[in-house]
Structures are given as C-alpha cells and as structure tokens.
Amino acid sequence: MSVYESIGGAAAVDAAVDIFYRKVLSDDRISHFFDDVDMDGMRAKQKSFLTMAFGGPNEYTGKDMREAHKHMNLTEEHFTAVAEALVGTLNELEVPQEHIDEIVNIAVSVKDDVLNV
Amino acid sequence: MVAINFTSEQEANQQVELEQGETVLDGLLRAGHDIPYGCRAGVCQSCIMQCSSKNMPSQAQQGLKPAQKELGYFLACNCLPSEIMDVSTAVSKSEKVSAKILEKTYLNNNVLRLRIDKVFDYKPGQFCTLWKNKTVSRCYSLASIPQKENFLEFHIKKLDKGQFSKWAHNDLQVGDSIGVQGPLGECFYSYTDISKPLFLAGIGTGLSPLYGVLRDALERGHNGNINLVLGAKNADDFYLVDDLLALERRYIQLNVHFVAQTLLKSDDNKHIVEADIYEYIHQVVPDFKNQRVFLCGADSFVKKMKRRCFMAGANMPDISADAFLAFNQ
Numbered sequence: 423m424s425v426y427e428s429i430g431g432a433a434a435v436d437a438a439v440d441i442f443y444r445k446v447l448s449d450d451r452i453s454h455f456f457d458d459v460d461m462d463g464m465r466a467k468q469k470s471f472l473t474m475a476f477g478g479p480n481e482y483t484g485k486d487m488r489e490a491h492k493h494m495n496l497t498e499e500h501f502t503a504v505a506e507a508l509v510g511t512l513n514e515l516e517v518p519q520e521h522i523d524e525i526v527n528i529a530v531s532v533k534d535d536v537l538n539v
Numbered sequence: 540m541v542a543i544n545f546t547s548e549q550e551a552n553q554q555v556e557l558e559q560g561e562t563v564l565d566g567l568l569r570a571g572h573d574i575p576y577g578c579r580a581g582v583c584q585s586c587i588m589q590c591s592s593k594n595m596p597s598q599a600q601q602g603l604k605p606a607q608k609e610l611g612y613f614l615a616c617n618c619l620p621s622e623i624m625d626v627s628t629a630v631s632k633s634e635k636v637s638a639k640i641l642e643k644t645y646l647n648n649n650v651l652r653l654r655i656d657k658v659f660d661y662k663p664g665q666f667c668t669l670w671k672n673k674t675v676s677r678c679y680s681l682a683s684i685p686q687k688e689n690f691l692e693f694h695i696k697k698l699d700k701g702q703f704s705k706w707a708h709n710d711l712q713v714g715d716s717i718g719v720q721g722p723l724g725e726c727f728y729s730y731t732d733i734s735k736p737l738f739l740a741g742i743g744t745g746l747s748p749l750y751g752v753l754r755d756a757l758e759r760g761h762n763g764n765i766n767l768v769l770g771a772k773n774a775d776d777f778y779l780v781d782d783l784l785a786l787e788r789r790y791i792q793l794n795v796h797f798v799a800q801t802l803l804k805s806d807d808n809k810h811i812v813e814a815d816i817y818e819y820i821h822q823v824v825p826d827f828k829n830q831r832v833f834l835c836g837a838d839s840f841v842k843k844m845k846r847r848c849f850m851a852g853a854n855m856p857d858i859s860a861d862a863f864l865a866f867n868q
Contacts, residue, residue, distance in 0.1 A: 432580065432601055432602060439855075444849065470578070470582060479578050480578060480580075481578060
C-alpha cells in the first residue's frame with residue numbers, strides 16, 4: 423500500500439489542504455508570493471501538490487515544477503518554509519512519523535526542480 | 540450491467556453501457572466521447588460533469604463544494620454508478636429568453652429594483668445576464684426567492700457611464716420585454732448549511748445576492764446564528780434598511796450591521812455605525828472556524844475578505860464569493 427492509500431487518499435488531501443494553505447499564508451518568508459493569486463485556483467494547485475507529496479496519482483513532472491517556479495527566484499529558505507508547513511500539517515493531522523518521513527522524502531525529491539538549480 | 544445517458548453540446552442522450560467496475564469517465568472515453576480529464580483520481584476536477592438524476596454515488600462528489608453537489612456536479616473519474624444515470628458535460632449553457640418588466644422601484648437615489656417575469660427556476664444568489672440589445676449585456680444577481688416570489692428581482696446601481704444601467708434607469712418601462720439568460724453561479728445557500736453560523740458581508744449592491752441568500756436561509760429554517768454586515772461610503776448609500784431591520788426583529792438568530800465609512804452629523808441613523816469595515820468585522824466575528832461565509836460586492840473587497848475569513852479559520856469550501864467586476868461603462 424502506498425502512503426497515499428494508507429493515510430486515506432483523496433479524503434486526506436481534502437483534510438490537509440486548508441490547514442497547509444493557511445500555514446503557507448501565515449509564514450512571512452513565503453506569504454507574499456500568494457498576495458495576488460486566485461485563492462480557489464491556488465487551492466487546486468495545493469491539492470495537486472499534496473497528492474504528489476503523499477505519493478498519490480498525479481501528473482507532475484520535473485519540467486512542470488521548473489516551469490511553474492521559474493521566475494520566482496526561490497531560495498533554500500523558501501523551500502524550507504514550505505516543507506515546515508507540510509510537516510506541521512501532517513503533525514496536526516496526527517499522521518504517523520514513518521509516513522511523514524516518506525512524504526518529506528518525496529517533497530525533497532522535487533527540490534532542485536522547484537529551486538531551478 | 541449499468542448504462543448512462545450522456546448529453547453533450549454536440550449530441551443528446553447517447554446511451555453508453557458500462558462494463559463491470561468501469562467509471563463513467565472510462566466508459567465515455569471508451570465509447571469515443573471527448574471528455575476532458577487529468578489525474579483520474581478525483582483530485583484535479585478536470586472531468587467534472589453534471590447529473591440530472593438523483594442517484595449518484597456519494598464518492599463521485601468527494602471534494603466538491605456543497606453548492607456544486609446540490610447542482611448535481613460530480614467527478615466522472617470517481618463515479619461507479621449502480622443504476623442508470625443521466626449525465627452531461629458541465630456547465631450547460633442556457634438560452635436567452637424574453638421576460639416582461641413587472642416593476643421598477645427606486646430603493647435609494649441610485650439603486651433601482653427591477654422585477655421581471657420568473658422565466659426560469661434558480662437558487663437565490665445566483666446571477667443572470669440581462670440584455671439591453673444584441674450587443675450590450677450585464678450580469679446581475681438574483682435577490683428574489685423562488686419559493687415565495689413569482690418574479691426575478693435585481694438591484695441595479697446607476698453608473699455615470701453605465702451603458703446598461705443608465706438605460707435601465709432612464710428608458711426601460713414597465714411592460715417592456717428584456718432578454719435574460721441564466722441562472723449561473725454557485726453563491727447560494729445549501730441544505731448542508733442549516734445549523735452552521737452564517738456570515739454574510741457585502742458592499743453596495745452586493746446586498747442583492749445576499750438578500751436572496753439570507754431570505755432563502757430563513758425560509759428554509761436556518762437555525763444557526765446569522766450575521767449580515769453591509770458596507771457603504773455614506774448612510775444614504777444603504778437601501779432596504781427598513782426591510783432588513785424588520786427581518787432582524789422577526790428572527791432572533793439574525794443580526795444586521797450597517798457600517799458606513801463616514802457618517803455626517805446630520806445622519807440620525809442609530810442603527811448605522813461609522814467604522815472601517817474590516818476592523819468592524821473582526822470585532823463582530825473574531826473566529827471564522829465553522830462559519831459558512833458569503834461575500835459579495837467589489838472585487839477588491841471580496842478578495843481581501845476571502846483571505847481574512849480563511850486566515851481566521853473558515854475553510855475554503857465554506858466560502859462563497861461573488862465579486863462584481865468593475866464595469867464603469
């Protein structure tokens with residue numbers, strides 16, 4: 423069974439997305455990136471991201487990740503902030519540590535693409 | 540073996556037999572229909588469709604908003620029907636129909652109440668397109684409630700260069716006919732909202748959808764607490780004040796707040812407060828957790844409030860917003 427399935431699939435993504443988005447918007451290191459975006463559209467993107475990070479079915483490619491974050495001049499600090507929001511969300515939902523480790527590994531695997539390095 | 544009746548813009552009522560364990564999406568694709576799709580896992584919502592029969596598996600609506608559920612939207616990739624379903628590609632475009640003007644009443648110096656024939660059914664808070672002629676049209680929200688009122692009601696603010704609004708105010712006569720198209724939109728009250736605390740906020744004619752939503756909720760026996768906050772520049776920009784105060788007296792669960800940017804010394808309106816609307820709302824509702832939220836009015840107000848409500852604890856699917864685009868002509 424994948425992590426995605428063991429934590430509850432699409433329902434887990436639904437439970438996580440608002441908590442995650444709220445954490446991202448509360449973090450001064452990254453919140454300004456979200457000032458002028460359409461919140462419903464961004465929430466849909468966050469759901470796709472969480473589905474990917476949970477090891478669920480997705481169509482993310484490294485190229486998409488690069489393209490989407492290309493002109494944002496992202497640094498290590500920004501990536502860390504998002505990773506912390508992700509872990510904080512999973513802790514809040516009482517996801518077991520072994521699953522959190524696996525999810526963090528998936529998220530870290532796209533880091534170079536996101537930072538465009 | 541289960542079949543589905545499929546209607547698209549090109550073809551009506553095509554029957555497709557589904558194989559054992561086959562989703563609506565897979566069946567339609569196999570039958571050669573052109574259906575947009577993405578993740579095939581109920582996440583991306585690319586394959587959203589509408590079902591007109593009431594027998595859809597609840598799994599197929601996982602992750603959709605209550606309003607979308609009520610309109611029969613579902614995700615084809617997550618839908619394993621157990622009995623025959625009538626489905627169509629969302630969102631079906633409606634025809635333009637002609638409706639007679641029944642009443643024109645001024646609600647204040649620049650807001651006109653237009654009542655026209657009820658030419659279709661709708662949910663209060665949805666919006667319609669009204670046509671002045673073949674080329675000029677504008678969208679207006681429905682303030683009426685279909686269970687009690689046999690007309691469609693719109694609140695039309697006169698804009699200096701408003702091609703539609705000036706015509707509606709000056710030239711349109713009772714008895715004339717007008718082109719109307721709709722209804723559209725997901726800013727309406729749902730059966731799942733009945734006991735949630737309700738928060739409605741609007742600026743100017745943002746009241747029109749809220750007036751529909753509020754009265755719909757009350758008619759349907761909403762028993763949670765309700766706050767309606769209305770904002771305007773000055774005291775005389777408000778309208779339907781007496782009607783709202785009467786509702787407030789009649790329903791103990793309802794609190795109506797009028798918030799003006801500036802009050803004049805001559806304003807003797809004891810029910811209007813002078814305040815910054817964002818600050819005021821924060822005082823009235825510091826915590827938005829579990830609140831069902833409706834926001835209507837200027838785009839800037841709606842955007843800012845949406846974020847503030849979300850950050851104060853409201854979940855995104857519980858926030859319905861209707862932002863009016865700034866048409867100054």
